[in-house]
Amino acid sequence: GAVVSQHPSWVICKSGTSVKIECRSLDFQATTMFWYRQFPKQSLMLMATSNEGSKATYEQGVEKDKFLINHASLTLSTLTVTSAHPEDSSFYICSAPGGRDEKLFFGSGTQLSVL
């Protein structure tokens, strides 16, 4: 199946700093990628849809100025958590549709801990 690489796998930062998370489609092109957030023992919640060459689409309640998304190329989307605070600590996962049926393939996730 298609491979989606996400980096870093975990990050610890101080409150007020910004953190960038990368999501790459390794063996296919992705004009669209998705960013999710997952709290412990809860399901994935879609945060935003990243579109190559245009602005991201954010879900209701997600602050676009706090979670900056840049889809720089057909294989790379980045999520920047700006001025991170402890309540932003969570597991962030990206995904991209790939293959003939455009099934959704997920990155390995990034655990963000804000001190």
Next chain:
Amino acid sequence: QKEVEQDPGPLSVPEGAIVSLNCTYSNSAFQYFMWYRQYSRKGPELLMYTYSSGNKEDGRFTAQVDKSSKYISLFIRDSQPSDSATYLCAMSEVRNQGGKLIFGQGTELSVKP
């Protein structure tokens, strides 16, 4: 009421048991149904992908969809300790999921040796 309901467990079974995982949903427009396996602190991995009602088998895994009852199941035969993970059901209205994939809460499964 959530669109997709899934018992979070945890579910503990002995090695070799048959495991049954289930989800119910309320949106009759859902047509595509998926099961993902997620190991702790990892991204979900697609296990099964089915369209509309019916059964689909892949190795030790069988997915069932009953659209009339709005109920889907995943069966795992001859369960192994390596099957211990959280299993997420997911569903969508359209083939190109377009980010409108609705996930269940996930069921935590533990298979004891």
